[in-house]
Amino acid sequence: MKKFINSVDTLLNESLSxxxxxxxxxxxxxxxxxxxxxxxxxxxxxxALISGGGSGHEPLHSGFVGHGMLDAAxxxxxxxxPTPNQMMAAAQAVENGGGVLFIVKNYAGDVMNFEMAAExxxxxxxxxxxxxxxxxxxNHSTGRRGVAGTLIVEKVVGAAAENGKDLAACKAIGxxxxxxxxxxxxxxxxxxxxxxxxxxxILNDDEIEMGVGIHGERGRETIPIKSATEIVEQLSTAIExxxxxxxxxxxxxxxxxxxxxxxxxxxxxxxxxxQFWQKRGVDIRRSLVGNYTTSLDMAGCSITLxxxxxxxxxxxxxxxxxxxLRWGM
Amino acid sequence: MKKFINSVDTLLNESLSxxxxxxxxxxxxxxxxxxxxxxxxxxxxxxALISGGGSGHEPLHSGFVGHGMLDAAxxxxxxxxPTPNQMMAAAQAVENGGGVLFIVKNYAGDVMNFEMAAExxxxxxxxxxxxxxxxxxxNHSTGRRGVAGTLIVEKVVGAAAENGKDLAACKAIGxxxxxxxxxxxxxxxxxxxxxxxxxxxILNDDEIEMGVGIHGERGRETIPIKSATEIVEQLSTAIExxxxxxxxxxxxxxxxxxxxxxxxxxxxxxxxxxQFWQKRGVDIRRSLVGNYTTSLDMAGCSITLxxxxxxxxxxxxxxxxxxxLRWGM
Numbered sequence: 001m002k003k004f005i006n007s008v009d010t011l012l013n014e015s016l017s018x019x020x021x022x023x024x025x026x027x028x029x030x031x032x033x034x035x036x037x038x039x040x041x042x043x044x045x046x047x048a049l050i051s052g053g054g055s056g057h058e059p060l061h062s063g064f065v066g067h068g069m070l071d072a073a074x075x076x077x078x079x080x081x082p083t084p085n086q087m088m089a090a091a092q093a094v095e096n097g098g099g100v101l102f103i104v105k106n107y108a109g110d111v112m113n114f115e116m117a118a119e120x121x122x123x124x125x126x127x128x129x130x131x132x133x134x135x136x137x138x139n140h141s142t143g144r145r146g147v148a149g150t151l152i153v154e155k156v157v158g159a160a161a162e163n164g165k166d167l168a169a170c171k172a173i174g175x176x177x178x179x180x181x182x183x184x185x186x187x188x189x190x191x192x193x194x195x196x197x198x199x200x201x202i203l204n205d206d207e208i209e210m211g212v213g214i215h216g217e218r219g220r221e222t223i224p225i226k227s228a229t230e231i232v233e234q235l236s237t238a239i240e241x242x243x244x245x246x247x248x249x250x251x252x253x254x255x256x257x258x259x260x261x262x263x264x265x266x267x268x269x270x271x272x273x274x275q276f277w278q279k280r281g282v283d284i285r286r287s288l289v290g291n292y293t294t295s296l297d298m299a300g301c302s303i304t305l306x307x308x309x310x311x312x313x314x315x316x317x318x319x320x321x322x323x324x325l326r327w328g329m
Numbered sequence: 330m331k332k333f334i335n336s337v338d339t340l341l342n343e344s345l346s347x348x349x350x351x352x353x354x355x356x357x358x359x360x361x362x363x364x365x366x367x368x369x370x371x372x373x374x375x376x377a378l379i380s381g382g383g384s385g386h387e388p389l390h391s392g393f394v395g396h397g398m399l400d401a402a403x404x405x406x407x408x409x410x411p412t413p414n415q416m417m418a419a420a421q422a423v424e425n426g427g428g429v430l431f432i433v434k435n436y437a438g439d440v441m442n443f444e445m446a447a448e449x450x451x452x453x454x455x456x457x458x459x460x461x462x463x464x465x466x467x468n469h470s471t472g473r474r475g476v477a478g479t480l481i482v483e484k485v486v487g488a489a490a491e492n493g494k495d496l497a498a499c500k501a502i503g504x505x506x507x508x509x510x511x512x513x514x515x516x517x518x519x520x521x522x523x524x525x526x527x528x529x530x531i532l533n534d535d536e537i538e539m540g541v542g543i544h545g546e547r548g549r550e551t552i553p554i555k556s557a558t559e560i561v562e563q564l565s566t567a568i569e570x571x572x573x574x575x576x577x578x579x580x581x582x583x584x585x586x587x588x589x590x591x592x593x594x595x596x597x598x599x600x601x602x603x604q605f606w607q608k609r610g611v612d613i614r615r616s617l618v619g620n621y622t623t624s625l626d627m628a629g630c631s632i633t634l635x636x637x638x639x640x641x642x643x644x645x646x647x648x649x650x651x652x653x654l655r656w657g658m
Contacts, residue, residue, distance in 0.1 A: 002517040002537065004557045004594040004630065014557075015593045018600025022584075022616040058592035078593075188331040208331065228333045228343075255351075260589035262625045263387035264344045264407075265333040271347030287351040291620070296591045299626065301333065326655055 001197045008194045012055055012077060019062060023323045026066045035090040036062040037072040047098040047161040047170045050090050051154060053110050054079040057214060060151060060293045063324030069158035078193055079215045081109035087117035099124035099167040103154055103174060105146025106131040126167055128153060128174030132183045134242040135211025135219050147214050148256040148293040148304045149181035155325065159318035177312060182242040184235045185302030187212035191295045210234060214295045232272040235303045245307055247281035252316060254304040259294035261301050273303050286316055292324065330526040337523045341384055341406060348391055352652045355395045364419040365391040366401040376427040376490040376499045379419050380483060382439050383408040386543060389480060389622045392653030398487035407522055408544045410438035416446030428453035428496040432483055432503060434475025435460040455496055457482060457503030461512045463571045464540025464548050476543050477585035477622040477633045478510035488647035506641060511571040513564045514631030516541035520624045539563060543624045561601040564632045574636055576610035581645060583633040588623035590630050602632050615645055621653065
């Protein structure tokens with residue numbers, strides 16, 4: 001394993017410190033327990049949005065803390081859920097009279113730990129669970145995983161909270177976005193978790209993993225590599241079967257890199273995916289291409305389609321000022 | 330080789346089309362000959378900034394086309410210089426009465442082709458050459474290479490041009506930034522050029538390449554992997570010997586990923602590099618961390634220090650609206 005680290009034990013702390021130093025105008029880092037929160041105060045009564053999960057998916061979630069998006073993010077160790085004391089400390093730091101909305105990717109560990117925190121904090125709170133990964137059936141043991149669609153939930157709900165929507169309304173908007181969003185990914189290579197020191201799984205030189213999870217979970221099937229057009233058709237068809245978009249329905253198309261796939265390939269994937277949806281009459285109104293929900297050094301990408309209506313598109317377009325997403329200010 | 334492509338021959342065209350579709354609000358793509366230019370018209374008399382070079386370094390340069398930065402970018406095939414007809418067509422498209430300033434990374438092919446274009450276009454023009462890579466001696470055969478510092482030149486000169494500075498002033502500012510900027514990189518792995526189908530060079534599992542170029546050129550030395558702290562010290566010391574920064578001198582610190590190195594590691598590198606400079610009394614006033622000048626799927630990163638004075642910092646801070654850099658608007 002070759003990585004830029006001093007030791008596996010100090011990696012997360014050194015990295016989060018560096019993140020907070022590089023973006024000191026936007027965020028601050030609380031070291032014990034770990035959480036990232038906004039530098040600037042929020043309006044009194046605003047719903048506080050808190051997300052989190054295992055590290056290794058950067059910029060998710062810490063890179064989305066700032067005006068118009070999250071109030072705090074709780075990073076666990078790599079691919080490991082944060083603990084309830086992190087969410088409780090973050091809630092205490094950022095709650096501002098409007099209650100707390102947790103945005104949680106649907107993984108057993110994250111769900112359990114966020115639920116424990118939700119029970120223990122003494123302010124009003126609610127939770128949105130994100131489960132946009134259509135590679136698994138809906139009745140899969142613990143349900144579908146939350147993947148790259150989480151960013152869209154966080155951005156749209158973040159704008160709603162900034163606009164003064166209350167806790168119930170923010171939760172409802174988050175659930176609406178989650179319902180309207182579907183993703184599926186493909187891996188070219190495994191990632192290597194530093195503490196493990198070797199690839200999580202092995203793919204042969206001519207194989208790819210369709211439906212891979214963002215921690216390197218095996219997906220639907222291991223198949224011989226295909227052309228980019230065939231890969232995009234297979235991923236998009238799975239999304240189409242789930243969302244069943246209508247003609248002229250407005251949508252956001254998000255191509256997410258897992259960390260080691262060059263932008264030149266992600267833009268090619270975007271081209272093919274946009275054509276797929278245009279042929280079906282879907283109105284691609286917004287686009288996002290890049291490495292946002294990563295899996296350390298995994299090569300691969302995911303396609304996310306989110307059927308945002310005009311109201312939700314307005315929230316997507318609203319100003320945002322975070323380390324990883326910034327526009328309108 | 331596993332990549333998301335349909336064929337090596339169509340990769341660049343399909344990718345540039347996708348890039349322009351995803352960012353249709355900012356750029357347009359001219360297919361024959363290839364160049365990317367701004368969607369929005371510029372103010373009459375503004376100096377037009379044109380850069381370019383081999384593809385495979387995305388988001389450089391196409392991702393920096395837009396308000397406050399470049400007017401056009403000419404992408405060659407992967408790691409191959411663009412041809413003079415691209416620069417000439419781009420110049421004709423974007424020249425707006427203020428002349429054309431070419432910003433060129435110092436590689437023999439790029440220099441030759443941009444010089445040919447400069448001789449043949451019939452508007453006033455000038456060129457800034459960028460050669461910030463300190464891994465090679467100054468008297469190296471064709472001089473030092475232009476690497477991640479190019480972004481800083483393009484951003485600062487872009488703001489000056491937007492503010493109405495004339496061609497000579499823009500050129501002078503570009504040269505001032507280039508003089509004040511030094512970079513050095515390290516590779517963990519080679520990249521794989523699609524047309525070649527195999528890694529450009531081989532590093533053993535315990536080796537890294539100090540001073541690597543952004544096309545996978547071998548650097549100063551191949552050494553056994555060290556701790557992140559030791560790697561940062563070695564890179565930063567080379568930069569220090571070149572720039573000899575004074576106490577309290579303001580600076581921009583840029584950590585650039587080569588494409589396959591996770592953000593969690595780049596933030597750790599930022600932390601260590603910032604400490605290195607702080608110990609020497611350098612005043613790190615601005616930061617940029619991420620994958621901006623990439624080498625396809627190479628794992629590795631570079632450190633860039635740019636001694637921007639107050640005037641240049643103001644230009645760095647000026648509004649920019651491109652696919653890859655966006656703030657203030």
